[in-house]
Amino acid sequence: MALSTHTTTTGFLLPSIHSAPPFFTQQPNPTTQSIASEQWIRLILSYARHRRLFTLRVEDAETAGNDWDEVLRNERINRRVLPSYLSAIIASMAAKNVAAYEPPKQNRSALLYWRLPEEWAEVLHEWAISTGQLNTILTFYDITDPPIESPLTNIPLPLLRKAITILAKTNRAQLIGVADGEGVRFFAGSK
Amino acid sequence: MALYRYTRPVDGTIPVQALLYNDEELLASQEGVGVYNGLQKSPAHQSGTVHVTTHRLFYIDRKRTRNSFALDLGYVTQTEYYAGLFKSSPKVTLHLASSATSSTSNPSSSFNPSTSSTWECDVCAYRNPPGLSPAAARICGLCGVPRGSVPSSSSASSTPPSAPSPLSAATITMHHDPEEGIPCPACTFLNHPSLRTCEICGGSLPRPARRRQHSTAASKSAPSSRPGSLYNSDLDADDDEDGEEDGEEEGGGRGEGGEVGMIKISFRKGGDKPFYNVLKRSLKGKGWEIKGYTSRTQTGNSSEPERNTIGRSGISGILRTVETSAQGRESNMKDALSDLEALMVKAGDMVRLAAELNERLTAMSSSAAGTVSSAYSAPGRTGLPEPEEATFIRSSLSQLGLQMTNAPVTLDMMKDERKWYEGLARELAGVLQGSNDGRGKEAAGMMKHRGIIALDEVWGGWNRARGVALIPPQTFLLTLPLLPAHTSPPINQRTFASGLSVLHTPPYTAAAFASRLSGLITLSGPMTTMGISEEERLTVALAGEMVAAVETDGGVCRDDAGCFITGGGVGFGGGEVRWWLNVFSGYVWDGQE
Numbered sequence: 001m002a003l004s005t006h007t008t009t010t011g012f013l014l015p016s017i018h019s020a021p022p023f024f025t026q027q028p029n030p031t032t033q034s035i036a037s038e039q040w041i042r043l044i045l046s047y048a049r050h051r052r053l054f055t056l057r058v059e060d061a062e063t064a065g066n067d068w069d070e071v072l073r074n075e076r077i078n079r080r081v082l083p084s085y086l087s088a089i090i091a092s093m094a095a096k097n098v099a100a101y102e103p104p105k106q107n108r109s110a111l112l113y114w115r116l117p118e119e120w121a122e123v124l125h126e127w128a129i130s131t132g133q134l135n136t137i138l139t140f141y142d143i144t145d146p147p148i149e150s151p152l153t154n155i156p157l158p159l160l161r162k163a164i165t166i167l168a169k170t171n172r173a174q175l176i177g178v179a180d181g182e183g184v185r186f187f188a189g190s191k
Numbered sequence: 192m193a194l195y196r197y198t199r200p201v202d203g204t205i206p207v208q209a210l211l212y213n214d215e216e217l218l219a220s221q222e223g224v225g226v227y228n229g230l231q232k233s234p235a236h237q238s239g240t241v242h243v244t245t246h247r248l249f250y251i252d253r254k255r256t257r258n259s260f261a262l263d264l265g266y267v268t269q270t271e272y273y274a275g276l277f278k279s280s281p282k283v284t285l286h287l288a289s290s291a292t293s294s295t296s297n298p299s300s301s302f303n304p305s306t307s308s309t310w311e312c313d314v315c316a317y318r319n320p321p322g323l324s325p326a327a328a329r330i331c332g333l334c335g336v337p338r339g340s341v342p343s344s345s346s347a348s349s350t351p352p353s354a355p356s357p358l359s360a361a362t363i364t365m366h367h368d369p370e371e372g373i374p375c376p377a378c379t380f381l382n383h384p385s386l387r388t389c390e391i392c393g394g395s396l397p398r399p400a401r402r403r404q405h406s407t408a409a410s411k412s413a414p415s416s417r418p419g420s421l422y423n424s425d426l427d428a429d430d431d432e433d434g435e436e437d438g439e440e441e442g443g444g445r446g447e448g449g450e451v452g453m454i455k456i457s458f459r460k461g462g463d464k465p466f467y468n469v470l471k472r473s474l475k476g477k478g479w480e481i482k483g484y485t486s487r488t489q490t491g492n493s494s495e496p497e498r499n500t501i502g503r504s505g506i507s508g509i510l511r512t513v514e515t516s517a518q519g520r521e522s523n524m525k526d527a528l529s530d531l532e533a534l535m536v537k538a539g540d541m542v543r544l545a546a547e548l549n550e551r552l553t554a555m556s557s558s559a560a561g562t563v564s565s566a567y568s569a570p571g572r573t574g575l576p577e578p579e580e581a582t583f584i585r586s587s588l589s590q591l592g593l594q595m596t597n598a599p600v601t602l603d604m605m606k607d608e609r610k611w612y613e614g615l616a617r618e619l620a621g622v623l624q625g626s627n628d629g630r631g632k633e634a635a636g637m638m639k640h641r642g643i644i645a646l647d648e649v650w651g652g653w654n655r656a657r658g659v660a661l662i663p664p665q666t667f668l669l670t671l672p673l674l675p676a677h678t679s680p681p682i683n684q685r686t687f688a689s690g691l692s693v694l695h696t697p698p699y700t701a702a703a704f705a706s707r708l709s710g711l712i713t714l715s716g717p718m719t720t721m722g723i724s725e726e727e728r729l730t731v732a733l734a735g736e737m738v739a740a741v742e743t744d745g746g747v748c749r750d751d752a753g754c755f756i757t758g759g760g761v762g763f764g765g766g767e768v769r770w771w772l773n774v775f776s777g778y779v780w781d782g783q784e
Contacts, residue, residue, distance in 0.1 A: 003774070005781055005782060012783055013782055013783035014782055014783075015780055015781050015782025015783075016781050016782075017774060017775070017778055017782075018782070020771070020774040021717070021750035021754070021769070021771065022748040022749060022750040022771045022774055022775075023774065023775075024750075024754040025748075025749050025750050025751040025753075025754050025768075026751075027748050027749060027775075028742065028749070029742050029743055029745055029748070031745050032742075032745055032748050032773060032775055032776070035775035035776065035778065036748075036775050039775065039778065039780070042780060042782075043782060046782065046783050046784060047783075050783060073756060075756065078755050078756050078757060079750075079754050079755065079756065080754055080755075080756045081754070082753065082754055085754075
């Protein structure tokens with residue numbers, strides 16, 4: 001019964017509740033279940049942040065051998081999250097606006113907002129300023145795969161587009177159509 | 192008197208079992224009894240043991256074994272039972288058939304085989320063994336032909352008992368020294384006196400004329416049975432030897448020779464009831480008739496005993512038995528049905544009477560209401576009280592189950608109902624918790640060792656305890672709310688989410704069970720429903736219901752075996768839910784931020 005935290009091979013500190021077998025079972029009692037999913041969401045988001053993972057699929061619970069193994073399975077207590085339970089967790093994340101189904105209109109896979117789009121927008125703008133790329137046109141590829149690693153490396157395009165849209169609302173960025181895709185131009189930011 | 196006319200002395204020194212015929216069975220015994228000869232006590236038979244068999248009634252005197260006697264149950268026409276009052280002991284009266292002596296008028300006409308010796312059937316030459324009851328001994332055990340039905344020239348010389356003279360000696364058994372037997376002229380083996388050939392070498396035995404007279408009497412063992420119809424001559428023989436003791440009683444007996452006799456058995460040391468039951472059963476069974484002859488049929492048509500006997504044996508005998516039993520059954524059924532019909536007629540009368548009464552009452556009250564409501568209109572008819580008699584009659588009718596459809600349920604009746612429910616609740620409390628009042632602990636109660644019990648079981652158990660006037664489920668449910676007031680500790684009803692209703696003692700309230708369950712899990716780790724049911728001594732289903740109730744309150748949470756990575760589980764049954772304390776409540780995040 002004495003539950004303890006555990007550090008995974010990737011250096012992530014799992015909470016003690018991850019060692020409790022009931023954590024992996026969907027609880028019929030709504031009060032209990034709300035607490036459980038709260039902990040799950042927190043665990044998933046912090047792990048995603050730790051591993052810089054952006055998507056979570058229901059399939060991740062079905063088979064072993066993917067990025068989410070350390071969270072969705074606990075070999076030490078012989079428990080795993082059932083796909084149905086993971087699907088329910090994702091649904092509750094989408095409802096709490098900490099994830100969004102991506103692509104939309106399905107519920108098998110979701111984009112995780114371990115930073116909200118507004119936060120990403122700020123990150124993106126700061127990155128543009130810090131690298132001196134204001135007023136120049138950048139392709140999405142330049143942002144997601146810059147020569148120097150940035151917080152935005154590998155950011156999924158839908159999330160990037162959302163962040164740019166938010167910046168555009170405050171006139172700090174402009175979405176431009178270019179010949180081979182889309183581009184963006186950042187501005188200094190004026191209210 | 193009756194005692195001496197119907198009974199036959201037996202040797203009281205040997206156990207009763209040894210006095211029985213081969214086809215006779217000892218059914219019951221009772222010691223400490225006295226015998227009344229007619230209405231008077233028989234002084235010679237005041238302390239002994241009475242045994243009832245399928246054929247006979249034995250009285251074995253405790254001190255003076257010479258006074259022991261046996262009575263053929265075939266003589267008994269009627270029995271009476273007297274339960275006893277104050278100092279008077281319970282008694283069983285046996286009325287004896289008056290016709291029993293009639294057959295003695297012509298002893299020579301009926302054939303009276305002694306049962307104490309073997310005899311050879313004239314037809315099939317089967318050697319019939321001794322020791323059967325007189326009725327059974329009359330016919331051949333193999334072919335069913337009555338003995339002596341075929342006149343045999345050699346019978347007189349070959350079968351000693353066929354001569355009537357030794358029969359008189361058959362009853363004097365106890366006064367004779369045991370016969371030493373007949374020495375075989377060839378091998379000198381001392382043979383049983385009733386044997387005609389030597390048991391060892393097979394040579395024929397000499398039959399001395401003097402011995403022959405007593406050869407049958409010498410056998411003291413079981414088959415010393417009575418050749419029933421020759422009783423008077425037996426008595427004479429007995430009197431001759433035993434006269435100095437029973438002289439005056441016997442003289443009295445002679446005096447009222449012709450009338451119906453009776454014998455009373457007084458049970459000084461109890462045991463009367465079971466004995467009487469056994470006696471009745473034995474009389475009903477008519478064990479002495481089974482093989483054919485009965486003393487009664489014999490006296491009825493003593494002129495043609497042979498025909499009767501033939502009819503009773505073989506296939507025709509079986510057919511006749513079946514016929515007789517079918518007839519008997521039919522007549523019994525008819526009797527029962529006529530009783531039922533009479534009852535139904537009476538019930539119809541009752542219902543009609545009730546209906547009439549009710550109508551008259553309704554008419555009376557409505558007319559009364561009409562006159563009163565014309566006098567003052569405001570309160571209306573509802574406030575009118577019915578006459579007390581009317582309500583009383585109606586409630587009595589409803590209690591009798593004769594409630595009419597148009598009869599209103601009055602307040603009076605309601606009062607009675609409430610009282611009734613109160614009474615029911617009290618009774619149910621007794622059934623559940625045991626009735627300790629009165630005669631000590633006779634009923635343990637259904638909930639003595641169990642704190643929780645399902646309603647259906649309670650209902651079934653209660654009705655089983657009642658036996659009659661069973662309680663319908665509706666009434667049962669109405670009784671339950673009153674139950675806590677009559678029980679200590681109070682027994683309450685509880686209904687689970689699934690709709691299952693139970694009765695439970697305070698330890699099984701939701702709160703008490705939840706705290707006990709959490710203690711249990713803390714102590715012995717996560718548990719399955721099965722484990723909990725074992726621990727709590729509940730059925731699995733009931734334990735499941737109770738744990739589910741605790742889960743709904745957030746006391747426990749589940750760990751489903753379906754979430755195992757490998758197999759159904761490690762060490763415990765797969766697919767099962769193990770219950771944990773609620774690990775989520777009060778959890779503070781201690782993982783990576």
